[in-house]
Amino acid sequence: MTTAVERTAAAPVPAGGPAPAAARRPPAEDARRPLWQRVAFVAALTGASVIFMLPFVWLVSASLRPREYVFAPGFLPVPFAPDNYAEAWSAAPLLTWLVNSVVVGVAAAAAVTISSAWVAFGFAYFRFPGRDLLFGLVLATMMLPFAVTMIPTYLIWSELRLTDTQVPLWAGNLFGSAFYIFLLRQFLLSLPREYFEAARVDGASYPQLFWKLAFPLIRPALLVAFVFEFKASWTDLMKPLIYLRNEELFTLPRGLKVVLDRFGYGGEQQWEVVLAGSVLATVPMIILFFLAQRHFVEGIATTGRKG
Template sequence: MAGFVPFIWIAAVASIYVAVWLWCTDVVDAIRNRKADGKLLLILALALVLPIVGAIMPMATYGRMLAAGLLWIGGCLGYRALLVWPRAGWRRAKQRKEDGRQVAMHAVLVTGAFIFIMPFVWLVTTSLKEDEDMLRYPPIWIPQQQVQVTLNGQEYGLAKLVSNGHEVAQIEETPNGWLVQDLATGRRFVASTADFVKVKRPGLKWRNYTDALSFLPPETLHGALYLVNTLLVTALNIVGVLLSSSLVAFSFARLRWPGRDVLFVIMLSTMMLPAAVTLIPVFLIYKSIGWVDTLRPLWFGAFFAAPFNVFLLRQFFLTIPLDLEDAAKIDGCSYLRIYWNVMLPLVKPALAALTIMAFLGAWNNFMGPLIYISSPEKMTLAYALRLFQSAHGSEYGMLMAAATMVMLPVLAVFFFTQRYFIQGITLTGMKG
């Protein structure tokens, strides 16, 4: 029987999905057609959702989950047999089929979003948990903190005795266990950790964040220099990528000069060279000019256009009508003026996509600081996070707090610019 457990779990999850799909389709159909049975369906759903939620709790078995899903499917099919199919015309049947497709598509999208967002949710919640709750199974998704009680002007953790349920305060830890005080009788005695259960309630442990910052070297102003260095390198990378790539792409797309197409093919062929091939030569160049252990190697290369960025912008420039360029020439504009005032505003989606990709690449750059930087005050966040992991890898609360602080700016940038990013990527895929 144990060998069939994974297949039963798959069947249970599939039954829940099918049940939700059928139910959502019925609800959409009932509400669209303004049928009274739509309200009845919503009321009945409340009675069905509670058992489903109870079935998928960690303590439930796969059998309960499978039974709940099959019961829900049977209820939806019974509703259709009694109230929908007897009076459904061909128009309504066609509409219901389309509703089913839409619901199925949204179910897949919601499931995918849930799968991708869960690691980040786990990261944030773990950074706000107590140390003893981080490795518990089943995991605790809502952070909890021990309730505090005040005795003689000092706060102690609250717990309950397993034997009689009395509330006690954890005074201090001793070699033989915990010294606790019974809040009802005032008696103090030593109890082992198995004799009492901590009283907890939902709460966030923000101290993990302050502890993570306090462990950073003082010469870096407890991480402030890491942030300044990263922001500086990121800003210069963005400026270098946009300026150099757009200039080179404009010359390949709009200017006519001998050997243009041959040089463009040669440039594209360099994309096949892995970065490891140029790693040592570039390092020797920077070392010969005295740039090792400075921030210059981390942003200087961005001012030399990358082949992929040039190719992306060139495809956009080629789609701009020549009439706009001719009109600008008639008005007396030079090529530089045409590039700056006419062409660049028309390729904003591509520039936005390049900006986000350059930001992500510079913000998460680990190999560059690892090779060129040795002074702590010149490190960036990605390199500092790796060193923090090496020093405090077993302190999961602080480690997750540090990772969250490094990741939040990236998420904020993508959240506020996702429209431009998606538009740029979509249009890039459409250009020939």
């Protein structure tokens, strides 16, 4: 016999639960809009997309030009010099830095997603005196600038003899993040409480409520938190600058700083190498977004509603 936890996890979410925004919108809503409004809306989206794409288009174009034409006007890579990427790949250990960034990014994103989900489940499910005050204190930690905790945090890792390792880049996420706790708690509040009460009557423990019931139902929100944190880790330069000294442990942002110092300002002025390395560091995040786009947009659309 299946338990209530298994039946509930497999059951579709009712109308009061989270659903994509497109599913809740009346099907004829777009059709009722005047034609000029729809044309203006599409034109505005297209214009905004072009504006946001221009810097990246220029970056790709400039990375494909010879050195003396890097800063030439226009967006076409003329003359065409694809060998810049081979030169950038051989000038620096980009593959090693890429692997390091993937490892650190996955570890940081997984750690903060799971730990924040546990805390968010506690705030969403349990009702105890002082819950709102405690949740407010958790949110208040977002007001602390990174510079306030930077030195104490470094001293802690130094005492643990973990400086010049990749551990400080992700291990702090094991204690959760106020932003992701808030995001996941709002998603959990949209789930019908009757699901959890039925599972408790059937004898499910609290860990079973989380792993077998809540976890499958909040996957879109978990994916949002994972992608956000992976992106934050992928582009983070401050922590690698503070903790890493061994070039073999560098992440891509820290490595690109070395490339910029060596081939950019104060270096050999080989900007085509710097730009080619920047493109190689950007492409993986674009691929990740397109692979997770459907679930990512669904999680953004449904997070924050309480059914």
